[in-house]
Amino acid sequence: DADVTQTPRNRITKTGKRIMLECSQTKGHDRMYWYRQDPGLGLRLIYYSFDVKDINKGEISDGYSVSRQAQAKFSLSLESAIPNQTALYFCATRQGFGNEQFFGPGTRLTVL
Amino acid sequence: SQQGEEDPQALSIQEGENATMNCSYKTSINNLQWYRQNSGRGLVHLILIRSNEREKHSGRLRVTLDTSKKSSSLLITASRAADTASYFCATRTLNRDDKIIFGKGTRLHILP
Numbered sequence: 001d002a003d004v005t006q007t008p009r010n011r012i013t014k015t016g017k018r019i020m021l022e023c024s025q026t027k028g029h030d031r032m033y034w035y036r037q038d039p040g041l042g043l044r045l046i047y048y049s050f051d052v053k054d055i056n057k058g059e060i061s062d063g064y065s066v067s068r069q070a071q072a073k074f075s076l077s078l079e080s081a082i083p084n085q086t087a088l089y090f091c092a093t094r095q096g097f098g099n100e101q102f103f104g105p106g107t108r109l110t111v112l
Numbered sequence: 113s114q115q116g117e118e119d120p121q122a123l124s125i126q127e128g129e130n131a132t133m134n135c136s137y138k139t140s141i142n143n144l145q146w147y148r149q150n151s152g153r154g155l156v157h158l159i160l161i162r163s164n165e166r167e168k169h170s171g172r173l174r175v176t177l178d179t180s181k182k183s184s185s186l187l188i189t190a191s192r193a194a195d196t197a198s199y200f201c202a203t204r205t206l207n208r209d210d211k212i213i214f215g216k217g218t219r220l221h222i223l224p
Contacts, residue, residue: 103154
């Protein structure tokens with residue numbers, strides 16, 4: 001089984017809908033991250049969490065919220081989806097400072 | 113804002129040739145990491161080089177780091193079709209926030 005899983009893998013929704021993307025990990029890592037990837041822009045950090053009680057905004061947090069329900073679970077919500085949030089979303093985990101990140105397979109979100 | 117910038121944006125070479133990708137960054141770093149992404153998939157960590165290291169090897173990969181020029185290079189020797197992917201550099205800055213900031217990537221295409 002994959003160490004970092006994301007659900008759903010693909011989602012098509014309409015403008016104004018609330019969407020939740022979920023991430024689970026079995027690696028036991030303390031840090032979890034949400035990124036979005038747009039063509040030609042690389043990965044941009046949305047939110048990150050060092051533990052259940054420590055949530056931090058990234059570069060592009062506007063329009064998004066997160067919840068760290070447990071050490072192993074980190075969900076990303078779009079309260080009212082808009083078309084420019086159409087992107088590929090990745091969850092990642094890391095243990096400790098500065099080490100490598102482990103990525104999930106991604107969620108392709110399309111907002112019509 | 114992006115910390116790392118890869119160069120070139122796209123690269124096509126014949127199978128068996130060496131591929132070199134470069135990364136420049138702006139602020140002082142703790143370490144620099146290279147990741148590979150196959151089309152539409154999650155990123156996979158390749159190699160990490162710390163700020164006090166100048167060169168590192170892993171199999172067919174060779175990474176160099178020049179902190180005075182704020183640049184790094186990734187060399188893939190004897191390229192294979194399976195090396196076709198996008199390659200990203202990512203930097204961990206000296207800030208306490210422990211964010212890893214990704215560049216926009218180099219798309220490498222290995223021609224048969």
